[in-house]
Amino acid sequence: MSGIVVHLPQGSGGVADGEPGGGAVTLRLGPGEVVRFGRGSSTTPVELRLADEAISRLAGEIRVTEDHWQLTNHSTTQSYLVENPEGAGEYLRVSPRRAGAPIPFEFARVVLPTRRGTTVSFQVFAPDHVYLDPPGTGGSWASRTVTAYSLDETATYFLVLVALCEPWLRDQSPVSVPTTPQVVERLRGHAAGGRLTARAVSSHIDYLADEKLRIGLPAAAAVSEAGSGSGTGAVDRRNGKRDAVVGIALRFGIVREEHLTLLPPRAEPAARGRSAT
Numbered sequence: 001m002s003g004i005v006v007h008l009p010q011g012s013g014g015v016a017d018g019e020p021g022g023g024a025v026t027l028r029l030g031p032g033e034v035v036r037f038g039r040g041s042s043t044t045p046v047e048l049r050l051a052d053e054a055i056s057r058l059a060g061e062i063r064v065t066e067d068h069w070q071l072t073n074h075s076t077t078q079s080y081l082v083e084n085p086e087g088a089g090e091y092l093r094v095s096p097r098r099a100g101a102p103i104p105f106e107f108a109r110v111v112l113p114t115r116r117g118t119t120v121s122f123q124v125f126a127p128d129h130v131y132l133d134p135p136g137t138g139g140s141w142a143s144r145t146v147t148a149y150s151l152d153e154t155a156t157y158f159l160v161l162v163a164l165c166e167p168w169l170r171d172q173s174p175v176s177v178p179t180t181p182q183v184v185e186r187l188r189g190h191a192a193g194g195r196l197t198a199r200a201v202s203s204h205i206d207y208l209a210d211e212k213l214r215i216g217l218p219a220a221a222a223v224s225e226a227g228s229g230s231g232t233g234a235v236d237r238r239n240g241k242r243d244a245v246v247g248i249a250l251r252f253g254i255v256r257e258e259h260l261t262l263l264p265p266r267a268e269p270a271a272r273g274r275s276a277t
Contacts, residue, residue: 003030004064005125005211007203008048024199025122026206029064036061037122038074048122054115062110062124063100069126070100071110081111086155086192106152125207149254151212153262157204159193162262164205164246165255177242180205189264209241213248 008025027035027047038059040046046058056075063070073080073094084090084105094101103126111121151158163183178186180198187193196204209215249255 003028003033003211004062004069005029005207006035006048006062006122007125008050008122009199026203028210029062031064031066034061034063050112050120050122052112052114052116052120055112055120059112060094069103069124071103072099072101073097078113083109083111085109086152107155107157123203125211149213149248149252151254153259156192156196157207157212158259159187159190159262160196160201160204161208161245161249162255162259163187163193164242165249166260166263168246168250169255169257169260177239177246187264194264205241205245208245213245215241215244215248 006025006027006029025048029035035048036046036058037048037050038044038046039051039053039055039057040049041057044057050059056078058074060074060080061072063072071080071082071094073096075096077096079096080094082092082094082101082103082105084107086107090105092101092103103124106126108124108126109121110124111119113119151161160183163186164178166186167178180201183201184196184198187196
C-alpha cells in the first residue's frame, strides 16, 4: 500500500508543524505512521494545527495501516464526523474518546464543530482499495492476482481523469492535455463535479499521479524544478503529471470511450445566423 494523503485546503485555518500558517497543507503518511491534529501548543505538539478556539489542543490522531486508516478522537465532549463526499451523504460519527475507529472510505472529509456555527474540515485520501480476480478464475487465495491500477469509477478523481482524457477519446487531436481551469469548466453542471474548484481538481490530479497510478515525477519536470528558483518548476511538474496520468489511462485502457457518459453534456456551438435570401 502507498499510504495516505491528508490535505487541508487553503483558508481552513490549518498549519503544518514547523510551517507558517495561512496556506494549504498536504501531509503524506506511510503504513504505521501517525499524524496528530488539534489546536496544539508548545507543550502539546501536533503535526496538523487547526486554529479554532473550540478545538482541543490535541483533538485527535490518524494512524495508517496497511489497507485503511484509523481515527482516534481525543475530545471528551465533541463527536467528529467522517464524511464520504462521493457516497450520497454517507458518513461515520466518531464518539468522544473513541480510539482507533477504522475508516473504510477511499476519500473522506474529517469534520470538527466550532463555536461559530461553522465547521473545520480536512480531507484524507486513503490507501488503494485492492480488488481480486473475479471468482472462479482458479488457483488458491494466495496465488490470486490483484489489480495493477485499482480505481473507483464512481469516484470524483475518476471523473477528473475522464475529463483530462476526453479530447483524445473524441479524436480531437489535441496539442496538450486540458488545463486545470479547463477541467473545472468542463465539469460545470455535473451533480458532483460541478462544485469542484481549481484547487480541488489539482488535489485529485496529485492523488491520481502519486497514489493511484504511481507515476512518480517525470524526469524533465524534475530537472526543471531542481534548476529553477521561481514557480516555473512547479508549473512543469504539474504539466508533467497531467501528461503522464493521461498517457497511462489511455495506454492501459483505464479510461475508455464509454466512460465519456460520466461527463455532463457538452455545450453545443451557437447556431449560425440564417443566410440572407
